[in-house]
Amino acid sequence: MAGLKSGIVNYGFNRFARSAKPFFADDGCTGCGICAASCPASAITMKNGRPAWAAQCYQCLRCINECPQQAIQYGKRTAGRRRYSIRGYLPQDEQ
Numbered sequence: 001m002a003g004l005k006s007g008i009v010n011y012g013f014n015r016f017a018r019s020a021k022p023f024f025a026d027d028g029c030t031g032c033g034i035c036a037a038s039c040p041a042s043a044i045t046m047k048n049g050r051p052a053w054a055a056q057c058y059q060c061l062r063c064i065n066e067c068p069q070q071a072i073q074y075g076k077r078t079a080g081r082r083r084y085s086i087r088g089y090l091p092q093d094e095q
């Protein structure tokens with residue numbers, strides 16, 4: 001049963017929840033390219049110094065949390081909200 005349930009959820013996620021369309025970089029973007037370089041799905045490319053998202057991605061949210069300027073938004077609800085990164089918990093020489 002577990003495999004069947006996972007299959008159904010997996011289908012729903014892949015079919016309806018992988019859109020990268022709501023992602024955008026706001027005016028705080030400096031064009032550093034960290035988001036594009038660190039995306040595990042290679043779903044971000046830099047165009048004219050700005051990130052551009054592919055139609056779909058893994059929805060891991062690494063880009064939005066690792067942008068040093070907190071310039072990546074996902075729709076209208078992420079502006080001004082806290083970002084989460086492991087960097088603050090790593091020893092200084094591993095950051």
Ligand code: SF4
Nearest residue numbers: 029030032033035067
């Ligand atoms: S990581 Fe942030 S500042 Fe750097 S290019 Fe991406 S959106 Fe712009």
Ligand code: SF4
Nearest residue numbers: 039057058060061063
């Ligand atoms: S959410 Fe993850 S997979 Fe999607 S664009 Fe951002 S870093 Fe890439």
